[in-house]
Amino acid sequence: MQNDTAFIRELAGLAPIIPVLVVEDVAHAVPLAEALVRGGLPVLEVTLRTDAALDVIAAMATVEGARVGAGTLVTAQDVKASMEAGSTFGVTPGSPAALIDTCLEAGLPLLPGAATATEAMTLQARGFEVLKFFPAEAAGGIKTLKGLGGPLAGISFCPTGGVSAQNAADYLALPNVVCAGGSWIAPLDLVNAENWTEIEARARAAAALPRG
Structure with a gap:
């Protein structure tokens, strides 16, 4: 079965x-999602790092306009549980063959993690064209992505890990970056x-960032 590349490209293009x-705290889920969607960021990655x-x-x-996915997928159980919870896509920090x-x-559209050319090429051979570049800053950041751009022209990246308000625009200016992930x-x-006003303001500023 092939990954749904068109779906992932659509998501990556939304913001x-x-x-x-x-x-x-699950009580924060709806107001947080609403603030982010109002701010122009409808694609939400919820990491599986908490009990909630x-x-x-x-x-x-359940929030109108939200496109919700699960991040930090590392086991088969993570995949099953996140889909049952309503995830429409998944994100992995790395890409062991069994997890892929x-x-x-399972038919879960996936943004799989890669940090090297070999990992990216392996995923491309399996039909993935949009990859999570992780951990972005630790793996060489913008210089590494520039280096990968020539030989791996058919692959687009979503850098995550160390991307911030200060460097996001520089990442987004790269031709092989379609979007970026960030916790700021x-x-x-x-x-x-519960500072939804500040979160919405940060979302609006991020949604206005230009792409290359």
Whole structure:
């Protein structure tokens, strides 16, 4: 089975930034999603790093305009549970063959993680054209993406990991970057403080970032 590349490209094209979300309290899910959608960031990655994550995904999936996916997929159980919760796409930090097999067999559209040319080429051979470049800054950041752009012209990237308000525009200016993922839009302290106004403002600023 092939990955749904068209679906992933559609998602990547909806906004320049995908918020990477860590949410500890399901009561925050709906107002957080609403603030992000109002701010122009409809594609939401909920990381499976808290006990509430699956319930958060289910709650956010009810918000009009939100496109909710699960991040930090590392096991077959993660894939199954996130789909049952309502995820419409998945994101992995890396791409072991067994995990990719599970996602393909389950029919989950996927943004798989890659940090090297070999990993990117392996995923491309399996039908993936849009990849998560992770951990972006630690893996060489903009210089590495520029280097990959020539030989791997058919691959687009969503850099995540160290992308911030200060460097996001530089990443988005690269021709092989379709969007970027970042946690600065809705950091845990603002979420726990229920500061939806500030989160919406950050989302609006991120949604206005130009792409190359």
